[in-house]
Amino acid sequence: MRRLNRKKALNFVKEMDAFPKVPESYVETTASGGTVSVLAFTAMALLAFFEFFVYRDTWMKYEYEVDKDFTSKLRINIDITVAMRCQCNSVAVQVAPETMVASDGLQYEPVIFELSPQQRLWHRTLLLIQNHLREEHSLQDVLFRNIMKGAPTALPPREDDPTQPLNACRIHGHLYVNKVAGNFHITVGKAIPHPRGHAHLAALVSHETYNFSHRIDHLSFGEEIPGILNPLDGTEKVSADHNQMFQYFITIVPTKLQTYKVSADTHQYSVTERERVINHAAGSHGVSGIFMKYDISSLMVKVTEQHMPFWQFLVRLCGIIGGIFSTTGMLHGLVGFCVDVVCCRFKLGTRPIMTVLGSSWNLWCDCLQPDPRSPPQEDMII
Numbered sequence: 001m002r003r004l005n006r007k008k009a010l011n012f013v014k015e016m017d018a019f020p021k022v023p024e025s026y027v028e029t030t031a032s033g034g035t036v037s038v039l040a041f042t043a044m045a046l047l048a049f050f051e052f053f054v055y056r057d058t059w060m061k062y063e064y065e066v067d068k069d070f071t072s073k074l075r076i077n078i079d080i081t082v083a084m085r086c087q088c089n090s091v092a093v094q095v096a097p098e099t100m101v102a103s104d105g106l107q108y109e110p111v112i113f114e115l116s117p118q119q120r121l122w123h124r125t126l127l128l129i130q131n132h133l134r135e136e137h138s139l140q141d142v143l144f145r146n147i148m149k150g151a152p153t154a155l156p157p158r159e160d161d162p163t164q165p166l167n168a169c170r171i172h173g174h175l176y177v178n179k180v181a182g183n184f185h186i187t188v189g190k191a192i193p194h195p196r197g198h199a200h201l202a203a204l205v206s207h208e209t210y211n212f213s214h215r216i217d218h219l220s221f222g223e224e225i226p227g228i229l230n231p232l233d234g235t236e237k238v239s240a241d242h243n244q245m246f247q248y249f250i251t252i253v254p255t256k257l258q259t260y261k262v263s264a265d266t267h268q269y270s271v272t273e274r275e276r277v278i279n280h281a282a283g284s285h286g287v288s289g290i291f292m293k294y295d296i297s298s299l300m301v302k303v304t305e306q307h308m309p310f311w312q313f314l315v316r317l318c319g320i321i322g323g324i325f326s327t328t329g330m331l332h333g334l335v336g337f338c339v340d341v342v343c344c345r346f347k348l349g350t351r352p353i354m355t356v357l358g359s360s361w362n363l364w365c366d367c368l369q370p371d372p373r374s375p376p377q378e379d380m381i382i
Helices: 002-015 031-056 117-135 139-145 310-350 353-368
Strands: 058-066 073-082 089-096 099-101 106-111 168-178 182-188 190-194 197-201 214-222 235-237 244-258 263-277 289-296 299-307
Touching: 031 310, 073 182, 073 289, 168 182, 214 244, 214 289
Parallel strands: 244 289, 244 299
Antiparallel strands: 058 299, 073 168, 073 214, 089 099, 089 182, 106 168, 182 289, 190 197, 214 235, 214 263, 244 263
């Protein structure tokens, strides 16, 4: 009884076979079919090869949400070179109309403002990358994905031993401020706080020595990540007048970066630049210096690196193989059918008309004759 049930189950499974096997003696191979098969297998191999590279590639996904973190401190990373002596410059940070922040984390280093040939080459390369980033925003995704492979954006040290005097001041380091709108500026004289803000003691410095030509080697907010370029990195401004004001209006966007290589809480920003000459007689009032006013966006951007799942890669691979196999089979059959139709009409048109009619009449007579192997039929009486 069990063998009978097993045999029935096996027969049922055989009847459900969707891939019936055809004996090789019934299969006819042709040169056209072999050619189409070679082309189909070549296309499958090429598309599968390219699909593997698509599977290995990653992309960046951007999501937006409200930034609820308002208690943490904001780190400002600065590396600016000003074409004035360090004794004449000072940095003041103000996060509210009457709130000053200490700039103890900044260092003042006497340097030469003119770059060496190697430094100038590095600076031109940085400007070239910045121009490409402004035109092709997708390059930022490449920088995010290769974040640890990128070289640090700091200016390389001089390769020569300078003999000219140190005529500039490099201000570099970092500050911690509250996550509110504020500004920091570089101007002449030491900053002295008072109840309504602060003032700079610039009376001992002659206006003829003012020179706020500057180069921003690096300016970022949040955690400093090597290899990431910021909009103001590499910016160089040459002052055409002693009393000139440079203004940068910065909008900071908190950013959470999550890639397969690094996870960091940093900040992106956009900037608008403006510069003008201070001339009180012409109605252009203000203070000479470099002013950076920043504001923090209430939205946060989450940048996540994503990868194609393995199951999706298998589905796409099966779709490529099955689609090419089915399509080439249908095209081969359609082309063969068209060729047969054209060839049959061509042969039929070249034969004499009486031969064609004679062949048709013989075929009709053969159909009317009874089959000698069939049994005789009895007459039916109605």
